[in-house]
Amino acid sequence: MSNEPEVGFIGLGDQGAPMAAAIAERFRLHAWARRDTSYAALGDVPFTRHTTAVELAAAVSILCVCLRTDADLTELLSNGVLDALPADAIVINHATGDPGEANGFRELCAAKGISFVDAPVSGGRPGALARTLTCFVGTVPDILEKCRAVISTHSKHVVHMGAAGTGQAAKLCNNALTVSNLRNIVEVFSIADAFGIEPASLQKAFAHSSGGSFILDALGTKVTPEIASHIATLNRADVEEFAAAAKRRGRDVSELEAWAMGGAAGLVTAVNRLIKGQTYP
Structure with missing residues (x-):
């Protein structure tokens, strides 16, 4: 060539x-x-x-x-x-x-x-x-x-x-980890409210600490309120693809799947909470 x-x-x-x-x-x-x-x-x-x-x-x-x-x-x-x-x-x-x-x-x-x-x-x-x-x-x-x-x-x-195949496997694992981390953020934001801490303050602080992550940095920047619903749909599809591929190989990932789906479900609210100051449920 x-x-x-x-x-x-x-x-x-x-x-x-x-x-x-x-x-x-x-x-x-x-x-x-x-x-x-x-x-x-x-x-x-x-x-x-x-x-x-x-x-x-x-x-x-x-x-x-x-x-x-x-x-x-x-x-x-x-x-x-x-x-x-x-x-x-x-x-x-x-x-x-x-x-x-x-x-x-x-x-x-x-x-x-x-x-x-x-x-x-x-x-x-x-x-x-x-x-x-x-x-x-x-x-x-x-x-x-x-x-x-x-x-x-x-x-x-x-x-x-x-x-061949390992590239796809790595991408599926990447997606599952990303959306699982998103669920962690959704849950921590909720707890932060109970402490009287604004999630936006956490995001700013975590950008320079061990609690930071790619998905946390992306909320409100790369993932804006205008596209959050679309991204959430993609996140759900990502988790479904990961779970289906794992199940075809005899692995039960139902708990991880359910946890990650909660991240996709909370994405729109999390982004709005950061950008618009809406009350986090």
Whole structure:
């Protein structure tokens, strides 16, 4: 593979579009979307627009994908994209899914002589815009090195977790821990009221103490009242994905699932309490 690959991107959503834009600032970008309006999210960066996903696949050596579900990726690859990719191409999946499905994608690609990189990201749209995402990578080391520069355009931290599937496993664990920590914050905020302490004061103090965390810092800053309800919905989906994947492996995580769900349920109130001074229940 050349040092300057042709890079394709499919999945120009809320997070995918700024990731694709970051790639376009360094590499030749090829894009395809079902809706014409999706291309506007790329802004002024240069890119080649394709009329079909298959046409795009034939023009690239690295294909980045950021779709909603594993089923969406299965449909994309099965409808001619995998056949159109050149020999020795690399498919990078940036969406969150099941670790077992990731290994299945690896096998599907390998049958065509194509490498698969399991590479979900953490940081959301703000991280994508700031080019500070964390990417959990599951693939063999030499394949990661072939595409590390592409991933590094949008991800400040590119962490090799192991073989295909381990990237997804790491992302699911990350999500579960984040939302569980959110529940801790919800509960502590409630107790703080009983002590007569404003949660906003705790947030300020904890930013410089052992009680601090990424999610606590994000409340009211990255997670604003305007988007808190949407983030809570994503949090619930994250916990459900984690629990489902764990249960498929014979692990009972029902207590952790229930605890984390309480974090998602309390997110809107917690953010409003910090920003607007509303009474915390």
